[in-house]
Amino acid sequence: xxxxxxxxxxxxxxxxxxxxxxxxxxxxxxxxxxxxxxxxxxxxxxxxxxxxxxxxxxxxxxxxxxxxxxxxxxxxxxxxxxxxxxxxxxxxxxxxxxxxxxxxxxxxxxxxxxxxxxxxxxxxxxxxxxxxxxxxxxxxxxxxxxxxxxxxxxxxxxxxxxxxxxxxxxxxxxxxxxxxxxxxxxxxxxxxxxxxxxxxxxxxxxxxxxxxxxxxxxxxxxxxxxxxxxxxxxxxxxxxxxxxxxxxxxxxxxxxxxxxxxxxxxxxxxxxxxxxxxxxx
Ligand SMILES: NC(=O)c1ccc[n+]([C@@H]2O[C@H](COP(=O)([O-])OP(=O)(O)OC[C@H]3O[C@@H](n4cnc5c(N)ncnc54)[C@H](OP(=O)(O)O)[C@@H]3O)[C@@H](O)[C@H]2O)c1
Numbered sequence: 001x002x003x004x005x006x007x008x009x010x011x012x013x014x015x016x017x018x019x020x021x022x023x024x025x026x027x028x029x030x031x032x033x034x035x036x037x038x039x040x041x042x043x044x045x046x047x048x049x050x051x052x053x054x055x056x057x058x059x060x061x062x063x064x065x066x067x068x069x070x071x072x073x074x075x076x077x078x079x080x081x082x083x084x085x086x087x088x089x090x091x092x093x094x095x096x097x098x099x100x101x102x103x104x105x106x107x108x109x110x111x112x113x114x115x116x117x118x119x120x121x122x123x124x125x126x127x128x129x130x131x132x133x134x135x136x137x138x139x140x141x142x143x144x145x146x147x148x149x150x151x152x153x154x155x156x157x158x159x160x161x162x163x164x165x166x167x168x169x170x171x172x173x174x175x176x177x178x179x180x181x182x183x184x185x186x187x188x189x190x191x192x193x194x195x196x197x198x199x200x201x202x203x204x205x206x207x208x209x210x211x212x213x214x215x216x217x218x219x220x221x222x223x224x225x226x227x228x229x230x231x232x233x234x235x236x237x238x239x240x241x242x243x244x245x246x247x248x249x250x251x252x253x254x255x256x257x258x259x260x261x262x263x264x265x266x267x268x269x270x271x272x273x274x275x276x277x278x279x280x281x
Contacts, residue, residue, distance in 0.1 A: 001065050002184050003029040003097075005051075005088065006072030008037040010144075011103070014174050015070065016041055018181030031062040053084035059091030066092075070101040070184060073123070077116055077243070085123040089130050099133040101184060103176075106138050106169075106195060107255045114250035115243055124193075135189040139176050140169045140197030140256055141247075143277045150207065153218050159208045162225040162248045167206075168256040169197025171263065172272040179266035195260035198271045210274050225249050 002019065006012035007030040016038075019028055025045030032038060035048045042048040051062040053074050063069060069092050074084045085102075092100055105114070108121035120138075127134045153159035176196055183189045202210075208220035225245060232241035250256060263271050 002068045003066040004070040008032045014177035056087040063095035068099045081119045082122045101135045104136045104138045106258045114247045136193045142173045143170045154211045159220045162228040163251040166252040167201035169201045171197045175271045194262045195258040201257045
């Protein structure tokens, strides 16, 4: 049986839908905090079990009979996140799970500028130390978060962001979901680390060009990181402002510039490109 966590979230729900098109619902389990949130999957025959990353015992019970687990990274950050992931990894071992897939990030490192990648570094190590078979999906930044970053650039003609000419292999969340569903249902992914993103990396100049339309030119303005962070703290809690500022600095240093053919191979087609995504908005 295959279990996935986070099926009440955007990525998990999309993965479960792809899995349902590939395999029979009786082989699928999902473990979520609130089963009511995804009653539609129970109606389709998926076993919907209750579990919270904070509660290791709930996962030992929830993972009964499961061979392969996809752990979708938690939405909290830092030590809390790593502790939650550790609970699930320990529970998986106790319940007899053989293989863990984990949603990580590009270039996980103890010194990552994008601090969530520090949590991913620590979690990947916990999984390796557990001795379970692993597959890490180092998912690049979602194309789906671009509107938040570009704001009103298409109207104002200015795209302000402090990323220099750093590049990102942006990727559509549903493409990651389809790739994960394909990997979860095929062999050959044992102890593999996959960089998951579009094959071509894009700079913010490329994005500005992509936003230029009908004679309107959008100009990328590379602002200082300190000015960006000073503006962010006016609107966000300081912790969140630090994360977004660190993400921009990480982009500038090319931490998200990791071209790889893996997703294209997993999908058997080209992942959705920026121009198609912008058109779809
Ligand atoms: N690559 C990127 O650009 C990017 C962007 C954003 C996030 N992420 C990471 O990727 C993950 C998946 O993305 P997403 O878009 O699907 O995020 P999402 O929509 O926020 O979904 C997060 C999922 O995690 C579950 N979850 C959170 N805390 C939990 C806990 N204590 N116990 C059990 N389940 C818990 C949530 O359950 P509830 O419904 O109960 O809250 C939800 O199902 C995120 O959690 C985050 O770590 C990556």
